[in-house]
Amino acid sequence: MNQKGGVGKTTTTVNLAAALARAGRSVLLIDLDPQAHATLHLGVEAGAGHATVYDVLHDPDSIAGAIIPARENLNILCSETDLAAAPSELAASHDRLTRLRLALDQVRSRFEFVLIDCPPSLDLLTLNGLAAAREVFVPMLAHFLALQGMSKLLETVQRVNQAAGAADSLRVTGVILAMHDGSTTLTREVVADLDRFFEQAREQDVPWRGARVYRPPVRRNIKLAECPSFGKTIFEYAPTCPGALDLAQLAETIAREWDEF
Amino acid sequence: MNQKGGVGKTTTTVNLAAALARAGRSVLLIDLDPQAHATLHLGVEAGAGHATVYDVLHDPDSIAGAIIPARENLNILCSETDLAAAPSELAASHDRLTRLRLALDQVRSRFEFVLIDCPPSLDLLTLNGLAAAREVFVPMLAHFLALQGMSKLLETVQRVNQAAGAADSLRVTGVILAMHDGSTTLTREVVADLDRFFEQAREQDVPWRGARVYRPPVRRNIKLAECPSFGKTIFEYAPTCPGALDLAQLAETIAREWDEF
Numbered sequence A, B: 001m002n003q004k005g006g007v008g009k010t011t012t013t014v015n016l017a018a019a020l021a022r023a024g025r026s027v028l029l030i031d032l033d034p035q036a037h038a039t040l041h042l043g044v045e046a047g048a049g050h051a052t053v054y055d056v057l058h059d060p061d062s063i064a065g066a067i068i069p070a071r072e073n074l075n076i077l078c079s080e081t082d083l084a085a086a087p088s089e090l091a092a093s094h095d096r097l098t099r100l101r102l103a104l105d106q107v108r109s110r111f112e113f114v115l116i117d118c119p120p121s122l123d124l125l126t127l128n129g130l131a132a133a134r135e136v137f138v139p140m141l142a143h144f145l146a147l148q149g150m151s152k153l154l155e156t157v158q159r160v161n162q163a164a165g166a167a168d169s170l171r172v173t174g175v176i177l178a179m180h181d182g183s184t185t186l187t188r189e190v191v192a193d194l195d196r197f198f199e200q201a202r203e204q205d206v207p208w209r210g211a212r213v214y215r216p217p218v219r220r221n222i223k224l225a226e227c228p229s230f231g232k233t234i235f236e237y238a239p240t241c242p243g244a245l246d247l248a249q250l251a252e253t254i255a256r257e258w259d260e261f
């Protein structure tokens, strides 16, 4: 997640989910953004008669029927634009921040990986995503404005842990550099800043202890921006392009780390 | 405004405001995003003792004291991260969508141009921005996912007009292409799509009748991403770079159109 807009959250989440599924892992992708871009990216007809995450937040028990297959080994809980109303509709409910977790607990055992694409905010939707998750990956564009939001993002993760009562239930696993252009001084400085920050946190008792900036970065590559218009993942659209190679490698690293955990 | 994240809203708003101010126009910039990036971009110490737009939404009469000078001819109503709580805090107020308009009406006559930077969502903050505005400019990255949100954005503008009772109070003036790379097929197709769409709307009775895609686009240019880290506008940081030339030209076009209106 990342409250900064346009840093590659959806592109990373969808293609990472696809890469893990292609490697034979069973994956659930949850689209928690009212823009429904993850749903669109996979070419799934949003709201075409089946239930979406909007319905599930209102009735967590409906989750089993709302999950639909998108690719082999890859299932999706779709979004729809009505989801934008959920924060105000659920404002008075005492369990408004843990609805998704309640729902996910009913199906979690069916999947090895559950990836959640969040909207660009720290509102009720993103907080539901954090409460339901075990690990946080932060897609990041190595620019100054995107870097600024990091402290607020980390503070929010800490608050979610405190609210949950278990201090280490949610951890920040790392930053994924997206749309990366390593040739500029700016991006190099931002990456160096991030590396230094995580280095210093290595021994601290914080949710981002042991987090790191994943290598290789996902390079800027127009094919990653083209494939959603065909409802395809990068592996279906341009399997040998730099974007596909970077994301496949990222998926391999994440799967290996998870297996060793 | 544009609910899609990372399409250049803040960069365009701040530098357009600066260009208009440098041309001798009196400008007010309102930062309506809890990320407070427009405030940061101008190097203003957010929340350093003075009131912000968060306070103004809670007490519209406090606006006069909250506006502070940022540059010659350029004043700002700052944001702060607490603003993220405003949508839920104001949820029960009958006038929650027109608070900013109520406030702005008290100071509007002091400025020739008022530019509002909105967050990446269609929530209460953006709706306040739309209710307070006369014209909408849509910063846009010429990619597929950014194009998808257009219909929802235009629908929202129509709804704001219906709620205000005056059908033509808010109009969509045009799209500003940001981070533009005209060399790819994808961006050319997206721009052609937008041109066609606005061409067909020329005679329709809709808020975007007569809207167009502004030329020249603002080209991708790393200096535009560097200048916020120094709290400078592009004109202070790299006045002859392509980004500065594109934004200065855009400001000239907008000012001329406004004068002829």
Ligand SMILES: Nc1ncnc2c1ncn2[C@@H]1O[C@H](COP(=O)(O)OP(=O)(O)OP(=O)(O)O)[C@@H](O)[C@H]1O
Pocket: A004, A005, A006, A007, A008, A009, A010, A011, A012, A033, A037, A118, A119, A120, A178, A179, A180, A218, A219, A220, A221, A222, A223, A224, A225, A226, A243, B003, B004, B005, B006, B120, B141, B143, B144, B145, B146
């Ligand atoms: N590596 C890449 N190279 C080129 N374009 C990319 C890359 N990754 C993403 N994009 C494009 O950049 C834009 C932003 O990416 P994306 O929509 O995934 O970000 P996001 O963080 O999900 O945005 P939002 O905050 O609106 O949810 C999209 O148009 C996408 O197609």
Ligand SMILES: Nc1ncnc2c1ncn2[C@@H]1O[C@H](COP(=O)(O)OP(=O)(O)OP(=O)(O)O)[C@@H](O)[C@H]1O
Pocket: A003, A004, A005, A006, A120, A141, A143, A144, A145, A146, B004, B005, B006, B007, B008, B009, B010, B011, B012, B033, B037, B118, B119, B120, B178, B179, B180, B218, B219, B220, B221, B222, B223, B224, B225, B226, B243
């Ligand atoms: N023309 C440009 N060339 C290169 N980089 C740019 C350009 N315009 C903006 N940027 C950079 O791209 C990123 C996104 O721009 P910006 O933050 O202005 O978008 P936004 O729509 O305001 O994002 P958000 O949705 O988070 O509010 C920033 O890091 C900014 O510095």
Ligand SMILES: [Mg+2]
Pocket: A009, A010, A011, A033, A037, A118, A119
């Ligand atoms: Mg997204």
Ligand SMILES: [Mg+2]
Pocket: B009, B010, B011, B033, B037, B118, B119
């Ligand atoms: Mg912004």
